[in-house]
Amino acid sequence: MAIAGECVSGLSYGAQPLLHAVASEVVPRKYRPYAQAANNVAVALGGLVALLVGGAMTRNNNHEGFRNYWYFSTAVYAVATALCAILYNPPPQKSQMGLTNGEKLRKLDWIGYFLFTAGLVLFAMGLSWSQNPYSWRNAHILASFITGVIMIICFAVYETKFKRDGMFHHDLFANNWNFVIALVCVFVEGLSFFAANNYFAFEISVLYETDPLRTATRYSIGFVIYTLSTVAAGAFCSTTKKIRIPTVFAFCFMIIFFICMATATPNSSNPVWGYPIFLGIGLGICLCTLLTVAQLSTPPQLIAITSGLMICIRSLGASVGLAICKPLSYSFAGKKT
Numbered sequence: 493m494a495i496a497g498e499c500v501s502g503l504s505y506g507a508q509p510l511l512h513a514v515a516s517e518v519v520p521r522k523y524r525p526y527a528q529a530a531n532n533v534a535v536a537l538g539g540l541v542a543l544l545v546g547g548a549m550t551r552n553n554n555h556e557g558f559r560n561y562w563y564f565s566t567a568v569y570a571v572a573t574a575l576c577a578i579l580y581n582p583p584p585q586k587s588q589m590g591l592t593n594g595e596k597l598r599k600l601d602w603i604g605y606f607l608f609t610a611g612l613v614l615f616a617m618g619l620s621w622s623q624n625p626y627s628w629r630n631a632h633i634l635a636s637f638i639t640g641v642i643m644i645i646c647f648a649v650y651e652t653k654f655k656r657d658g659m660f661h662h663d664l665f666a667n668n669w670n671f672v673i674a675l676v677c678v679f680v681e682g683l684s685f686f687a688a689n690n691y692f693a694f695e696i697s698v699l700y701e702t703d704p705l706r707t708a709t710r711y712s713i714g715f716v717i718y719t720l721s722t723v724a725a726g727a728f729c730s731t732t733k734k735i736r737i738p739t740v741f742a743f744c745f746m747i748i749f750f751i752c753m754a755t756a757t758p759n760s761s762n763p764v765w766g767y768p769i770f771l772g773i774g775l776g777i778c779l780c781t782l783l784t785v786a787q788l789s790t791p792p793q794l795i796a797i798t799s800g801l802m803i804c805i806r807s808l809g810a811s812v813g814l815a816i817c818k819p820l821s822y823s824f825a826g827k828k829t
Contacts, residue, residue, distance in 0.1 A: 504569075505807070509800040516584075516787050517795060522730060524787060528780045529726025536718040536776070543715065547708030601658035604651055611643030612811060619815035659804075661797050663790075670789035671798070675805045675811065677739065678782050681775075684746055684807030687752075687817050688771055695753065700761045710765060717772025725777040729784060739781045746774035 511567045515527040544565060549557035591599075618637025625656050626632045651660045664671055727736050749770035756764055783802055790798045 493809065495689050505803075509796070509803040511785075512783050512803070513796040513799040516799070521788065525726040525729035525780060525784045528783045529722045532722035532776060532779050533719050535779075536715045536722065539788075540712050540715040543708040543712045544705070547703075547705035551703055551705045554631075562762060601655060604647060604655060604659045607643050607647035611647055612808065613639045614640030615644060616640075616815040617809045619812065633802065657799075659801070662795055664794055664798060664801070666667035667789060667791075671786055674782050674786040677743075677778075678786075679742075679809040680804045681746075681778050681782065682806035682810075684750065685771075685775060687813040688749070688809035690814060691817060692753065692768070692771075695756070696764065697756050699756070700764065711768060713765070714768030714772035716774070717769050718776040721773045721776030722780045723776075725780040729781060735781045735785045738777050739785075742774045742777035742781065744774075745770045746778070749774065 512528060513530055515531050516524045519527045542565075546558075546561045549564075551557075587702045614636045618633045618640060621630075621633050621636070622628055627635075651658050656662045693711050696707045696710050697704070701710070725742075729735055730737055749767055752763070752767045752770065756767075783799065786798050786802050787795055
């Protein structure tokens with residue numbers, strides 16, 4: 493049931509790029525940093541509420557509280573679904589006219605989707621099994637990891653040589669290297685954030701806290717700062733038309749966060765309260781600037797594909813990061829025990 497739930501959740505996350513695409517399509521180009529900042533404010537507020545509500549529902553050893561949290565999430569999703577269905581009614585695009593649903597489906601890159609998805613699943617599975625529970629020489633790891641790598645290579649060859657208008661539409665890379673740089677940076681951001689998202693609270697609960705609400709409160713500090721920093725980044729980029737400086741600034745703060753967390757000890761409880769500030773500054777600036785530069789570096793008619801690729805590569809970074817960190821977390825827990 494848990495695996496099925498993750499699959500359903502993944503389908504929902506597949507629509508996330510539309511948030512960034514729609515927000516940028518309905519505002520002038522010079523205001524796109526503001527649009528991305530507004531999206532990130534909503535994301536940060538959602539994360540903040542989720543952390544505090546989840547922590548409150550499971551404190552005092554209320555292990556059944558997780559069910560109430562899922563009911564709460566169901567209600568929020570239901571409201572969001574109703575709002576989208578009732579209030580969002582955009583006019584059809586020219587590309588939608590004159591085509592049947594079957595013709596639209598045939599235009600999708602099904603071969604690319606299959607190779608990328610299957611290859612990534614096998615690749616991540618091999619990484620997550622490494623050293624726990626299997627050694628690298630075990631067939632479970634070798635079969636899945638090697639097969640995944642081969643499928644990803646086939647995907648790269650297919651998208652490069654045989655499919656000009658697929659997932660990696662060639663026109664996206666025709667102007668300059670900015671979009672490629674944005675993809676690399678968002679991969680690193682996804683790898684970093686989702687590692688922090690899954691293991692910060694784990695480290696706090698192992699070393700410093702037993703109350704889930706206090707654990708969530710520590711992490712929520714980062715989302716509060718995330719909200720403030722993304723607004724500041726949107727205003728700065730729209731006013732100065734500069735993106736590289738705040739992006740470098742953001743990654744420096746994320747580096748500081750990971751150095752601080754890597755050097756934390758059981759006696760670092762008080763300093764750790766402030767470490768999420770660095771993560772919040774980095775995330776708030778990074779997502780705003782990277783999505784903005786990606787959309788400004790590609791043809792306007794491909795803004796939806798641009799946004800989709802950015803979120804896709806971010807999720808790819810998350811998958812790789814979590815697969816790498818999983819064996820390390822078991823080692824960490826074992827040493828603590």
